[in-house]
Amino acid sequence: MITLLARSSLAVLILLITCLTPPPTSRAQGQNPCGVVDAIDYPVDGVSIESDDFGMYRAVFGGRHSGIDIAFDRYGDPVRAAARGRITYADPAGWNAEKGVVIVYEVRTMDGTNGGPGYWNVDPLDGGWLHPIDFTEQWRLRLSPAFRKMLTAGGGPVAPPLWHNDGMVTFAEEYHLEQRSKDSQTLWRLDVDGLTGIVNLPDGRILGSTSDDQIMIVDPATARFSASWKADRGLRSPPLRLGDSLIFLTEDNRAVSYDVDGHVRWQTDPLGDHIERYAQSGDRLAISAGQDDTFKLWVIDPSGAVIYQSNAAAPIVPVAYGQNGFIVMTGNQIAIINADLTLKPLMSIGQALGRNSQIALDSQGNAVVYPGRGQQIYSYSADGGLRWQASLPQLQPQPPLIGVGAGCLVYVLSSDGGLLVYRAADGGLRGLAALYAGGIHGHAASRFLKVSPDDQVQFSAGYLSIATIDGPTLADDCKPTTAQSPPASAQ
Numbered sequence: 331m332i333t334l335l336a337r338s339s340l341a342v343l344i345l346l347i348t349c350l351t352p353p354p355t356s357r358a359q360g361q362n363p364c365g366v367v368d369a370i371d372y373p374v375d376g377v378s379i380e381s382d383d384f385g386m387y388r389a390v391f392g393g394r395h396s397g398i399d400i401a402f403d404r405y406g407d408p409v410r411a412a413a414r415g416r417i418t419y420a421d422p423a424g425w426n427a428e429k430g431v432v433i434v435y436e437v438r439t440m441d442g443t444n445g446g447p448g449y450w451n452v453d454p455l456d457g458g459w460l461h462p463i464d465f466t467e468q469w470r471l472r473l474s475p476a477f478r479k480m481l482t483a484g485g486g487p488v489a490p491p492l493w494h495n496d497g498m499v500t501f502a503e504e505y506h507l508e509q510r511s512k513d514s515q516t517l518w519r520l521d522v523d524g525l526t527g528i529v530n531l532p533d534g535r536i537l538g539s540t541s542d543d544q545i546m547i548v549d550p551a552t553a554r555f556s557a558s559w560k561a562d563r564g565l566r567s568p569p570l571r572l573g574d575s576l577i578f579l580t581e582d583n584r585a586v587s588y589d590v591d592g593h594v595r596w597q598t599d600p601l602g603d604h605i606e607r608y609a610q611s612g613d614r615l616a617i618s619a620g621q622d623d624t625f626k627l628w629v630i631d632p633s634g635a636v637i638y639q640s641n642a643a644a645p646i647v648p649v650a651y652g653q654n655g656f657i658v659m660t661g662n663q664i665a666i667i668n669a670d671l672t673l674k675p676l677m678s679i680g681q682a683l684g685r686n687s688q689i690a691l692d693s694q695g696n697a698v699v700y701p702g703r704g705q706q707i708y709s710y711s712a713d714g715g716l717r718w719q720a721s722l723p724q725l726q727p728q729p730p731l732i733g734v735g736a737g738c739l740v741y742v743l744s745s746d747g748g749l750l751v752y753r754a755a756d757g758g759l760r761g762l763a764a765l766y767a768g769g770i771h772g773h774a775a776s777r778f779l780k781v782s783p784d785d786q787v788q789f790s791a792g793y794l795s796i797a798t799i800d801g802p803t804l805a806d807d808c809k810p811t812t813a814q815s816p817p818a819s820a821q
Contacts, residue, residue: 363454370413370469374401377463382769384461385453393449396438396459412466453505455485461794463767467747468795471763476804478786481796482514485778486768489527489568490725490790492536500536500550502528502772508537509550518553522546527568527775529576531590537576539569547590559592569776573613573632579605585617585630596634602626606685609648609656616648616656616667627658629667637670647687647702657691659683664697677714686729692737692754699729700742707732707742709757718757724746728774731789733781738808739801743779747791751805759806768793786808 377400386395401407440458440668450457483491485503492500497512502525509517515608524541531537535556536548543565544735547557564581571577575587575595583605587595602619609616614637616629629638640646644661651657662682666674676695684702690794691697695712705725709717722730728745739760740752751761767777772792780788785801785808802809 367413368630373409373412393451396450396454437462458682461709464794467766476799479798483794484508486771488773490778529569529571532574575632609650611650614654618646621638645685659687688729688732690732690734692734720757731779735781735785760807764792765795766793
């Protein structure tokens, strides 16, 4: 439901059902049959996430808001139908004591014959409502020729989901642990507050951690809790799995492995004074930290052994690369730690790389870099020469994520959920898609961008929806031909 408030004596409720087509004009309002939506947009221009109060509790109404309030003080602005649909309610004196114009763009999965009530006694997502901005952005993407697949969570995820071989997906959400089918139908759901992440255990069970360092284990076959325990120290990371080892980074700056009953199996010595970044590649974990006046990098294996270590004068940023390899950025230098633990210097780019730096490499050794600040991305050739730079639409509160596929296109996921597609050769912007990042409901830790070698792009902006699109179709460029297949990606 999207609510528009303005000064007038008219109140109109528009109920959008996902089976809509244009109704015959000769029929009375509220009696038109549904059909197929072929386009969707917002009822007013300039919808802002700053006013996203979906799910907010208001005591005066005795419930949680099942919509969002938008477009205050924009008297006289036009209001459009969000999609083909039908009017289900009109009352000049409606909407309780507030009166005035109230345009309600309501999106829900139940009771398509009545509008309102505007508030619900629990999370509206649990009551059958859909977040109107997430729904609109998701369906704008669904109606694109580039669309391939969409998955949705039942609540705001706090971490990337677990993907299972049978196509099922498990979400760690704000208030739930939930498993869904490949077509987003809920299979089971358990109430859990404060989840920080989940992993699959070797025996098929699912282990999750919470913000108060509580560990719980769930048997997905029965949808029941099978064990729980509290960690013996503060946890800094969500659960990680290297091989058969369950690992956490802890507040005492160690990597600690626990067994499924909560007993410590092994722990590293303290890793610096403060752990700054970590990245997992295969069954290895790279950890960077500051120590005194220098910076250090460690790579550990499933046994907890330190199999690689280095120092630098500037912060070190590790990024997963291939299987068991890492890209390492420090100062203005970029290098690769190969799977055989040899260090291969790649390039010096002539500018400092900050702690929030991001990078993607193509199969030719060209790099696309976000230097950790500002709104510019840079493309460098394998020898470090600048190929092009592009400006993102706005400053990035969270670092953009970068990916490459066959090498013809570059994908950048901005902090606000925009997926920008650039031509790798010259930086030309070739396409744009978007998902809602969630506003106050979103979680940066659940954002991700995965690009396959054939440019199938899967991404989440950090909220309910996960989309897969075909990159060349979105870009209308770089489409493979039968004469020449695209080269394999290096990442």
